[in-house]
Amino acid sequence: MFTATYGGKTYNELHVQLVELKQARIALDLLKNQDCKPSEIFSTEQLDATDDMLVDLVNKSNGEWKSIDVRIHIDDMSLQEYMDSFHAAVVDARKMLGATPDHMCYMSHLVEGQDEWTNNVIEFACGVPADMLVEFSDDFMNEYAPAAPLPEYTERIVGKVYDRKHRMIGGVHHQFKSADDGGLDIIWGIYYPAAIDDDSMEIHREHTLVECYGWYRYGMEALGRRGSAMIPEGLAEGL
Secondary structure (H helix, E strand, O other), X not given: OOOEEEOOEEEOXXXXXXXXXXXXXXXXXXXXXXXXXXXXXXXXXXXXHHHHHHHHHHHHXXXXXXXXXXXXXXXXXXXXXXXXXXXXXXXXXXXXXXXOOOEEXXXXXXXXXXXXXXXXXXXXXXXXXXXXXXXXXXXXXXXXXXXXXXXXXXXXXXXXXXXXXXXXXXXXXXXXXXXXXOOEEEEEOEEEEOOOOHHHHHHHHHHHHHHHXXXXXXXXXXXXXXXXXXXXXXXXXXX
């Protein structure tokens, strides 16, 4: 057991870990907001290795895909409130960078003359640094249909994921619905080539937990609510 005392307060290991997380966010925020190029954060060789690994997995998967399939329930925010928070975040690079430490660079824009939009993100996607372009449209489900959409989920976000040479390496199919308690349920679907290993999938599931919680946190802050999923007051003392 580790404890430290100063200013009349005693801090245990959980408090120290929360302080460490706070410091990590500050340090990463300084790094991410220098308008640096991807090659200034990760080397070209690192990004090339990730691209080649994912393309090789696509070739080995024979057109099969599997999803991280993370299920999320939120009981103190409505479906519309969450979608408003999400759509506000994806056009705000600062919020996207802050949603999870894994996001290193981010750009988003509408496709000219269309309702479709794209994201370009550099992140630790499945335990490796990846520079990915997401083009949002229904094409992924229409062409590959890895899982049938569930009709009770009334909101969807669908897209294809490409590497730096515009080779398709994955897909997106997120589903949202209102819950009986006034909140919402989410099926967060990031599709990787079926040949990917389970450890890499688990790393992206952990990424999703933090990322989706970040958008929840932004929404709760905008609504002026603390929220039941926030750090309990007693644990946050002194931070």
